[in-house]
Amino acid sequence: ETSAGLERNAAEESTEEGAAALTEKEPEPIAISTISRPEPVKVRGIYVSAYVAGTGNRMDEILNQMEGTGLNAVVIDLKDDEGRITCEMDSPLVNEIGASRVLIQDMPGLIESLKERGIYPIARVVAFRDPYLAEQKPEWSLHMTDGSIYRDGNGLAWVNPYRQEVWDYLVEVGKKAGELGFAEVQFDYVRFSVDSGVEGVAFDPQDTGGRSKTEAISQFMDYAYGQLSQEGLYVSADVFGTIIRSGQDAQAVGQDYGEMAGRVDYLCPMIYPSHYGDGSFGIEHPDTQPYDTVYQALLGSKEALAGEREDGRHQAVVRPWLQDFTASYLDHYIEYGDEEVRAQIQAVYDAGYEEWLLWDAGVSYHYGGAAKQEGMEE
Template sequence: MDIIFSTLMLLYHLVTGTGEENAASKQLAASLFNAAAGQTIISAVPASTATTPEATEDGIKTDPQPDAPAVKGVFVTAHSAGGARLNTLLKLMDDTELNSMVIDIKDDNGYITYPTQSPELLKLGTAKKYISDVHALMSKLEAHKVYPIARIVVFKDTVLAKKHPEFSYRHEDGSLWANGNGDSFVNPYIPEVWEYNVAIAKEAVSLGFKEIQFDYVRFPEGFEKKADSLAFTKTDQSRVDAVAGFVQYAREQLEPLGVRVSVDIFGYAASVPAAEGIGQDFVKISSDVHVISPMIYPSHYSTGWFGQQDPDKSPYATIAGAMKDTHRKLDPIGDKKPIIRPWIQDFTASWLGKGHYIKYGAAEVEAQIKALHDAGVEEYLLWNAGNNYSEGVKY
């Protein structure tokens, strides 16, 4: 990820509100930011007749699980959840204060990771057997007192984009757009995309998951540079309002079922104004979820953040700075402030280059946890893409 570009992309504050009532404010803010940036970073979203499912206006959220434990969890791929590594991860739960797993139910490619039999889901989705017996998995989690969270990757969905290009972004020649990694995204303006992902979440609830965690709740990175050259369905909503609308719709659909809704969001989002380009507003999204999970990996901050030359080498200071900004951003929303449960780093970022990173292990993980505790944050999630978590950590 281009850190400089990502930071610029995030330096835009969307005035809260929707529709024409604040159009002038948006236009002024956009003009000022573009002028400061020296280029057009924020562009208008043309109107069309398409509509998204309605979310109740001014809906009041309530925590459907007030007695849930303080979550201390790890990321678990579907391959791990359905394979031999599960036993190792269950032992980690048994032997430490860790008590939760965030398990891929719809993965980064867009595959449903277990053999669902739901005609509604199979109409748009493609199921794999990574978790061949999801009911057995849920029984094991319950036996080990593991709080189960279903991770659903929403708008990054190459599978659905290829199956339904009209739900995605297309070049002038009609071909499907993909990013540099070959990943395609589906469009937050499309109502069927909202409904499909929420339907997956509802089935996860029926399987026994206690919380639904939505990831990639945004447009593609750098979208503001691509939008004018791509064909895709739009409405008169801003990108920020389209994304926030999905979050509100999902929460209002799922909260009555007794599950929490959480969203993963860029760690930068807590430290800078809203990201109009990708449609993420930290405050708007946080106001409509039960849990917000900023991804505050020290390795993802560039030189200078929180006064650090190499943030990856200063896990305590980096996390402390991120939490200070997070509280500053969310304290003003009062009763709407969600549980703050950040993603923290349990991997070594060797790609940063010699001299700019350190090997992460128990000491570095504990430094991050201490920074969270010192900031009054008791919940956290550990990320390691291969699910190889450090030994000997005092959680």
């Protein structure tokens, strides 16, 4: 997921200001699963789209390039950005609405081949931006005050994060991920839309039940974690980078960093340098300073979670998304290659974290940057 629009708006608010802005009562954190699960893996991974994962030759090429680099995980679309299930799935609601669009012919076989290579398989499940479900079940979608379905800046409809039926569907897909062989379910777009026009969305009090956006998202994560961890799955969530320091952003999307960290196994902030506005962290053009931007973002993460840790609450492992693409749409950008990828990874280690993921929507990675180099310290 990209988050440039929101991240440019409020990237400079302090952690203290963010904490002060979150005044509503939050749900209690979850009880972490005691069900036996596989030994945790220190993930160093990449995103692979369903289109690429379903193309045998291309996937083999990627796996061969991963060898010897230290990369040990792959995030694969199971429920994609259009709300389609990317493989065959025998599931009540999937069958009812015809959600499957098979791009990966043999998902269990693919996952088995990954495991044979020692690669940890993560299922990407796009949550509340789901144009397909919104069209098939319009009563579950977001609606404008005039009754029409809300669509974001890309013309895509969203489903209502307050609706229990939507939660059940996402959990249904997550459980199927486990049956297919995935070790972890990663929820993306686990938030409210912030695109222009969203202020015209009408929320039914019967749906909200007096809950804030952050309460709704936290309660969904409680519910999903409780269900999926009992299936032996790990659960992770992608979050905007700026919610770390901005209470305004947290309230807008419904993602509170500390609350989210208490409700999943892995928290994945999207701290792409290109997504921070000029001047963020005192850096004139963040995209041109990948090490400094990632390092400062993760120092903010440590500060934001310090209080939660002192209280003895469960805290997710922080596993950031890093940038492996060139943001040529910016006025001030640099070409990203091995050096820029390596710099971000080093920043992760220097900030005291151990796991990371690389994002490129086109799945064209700089594997040399991911390879451990002399002088690079974890």
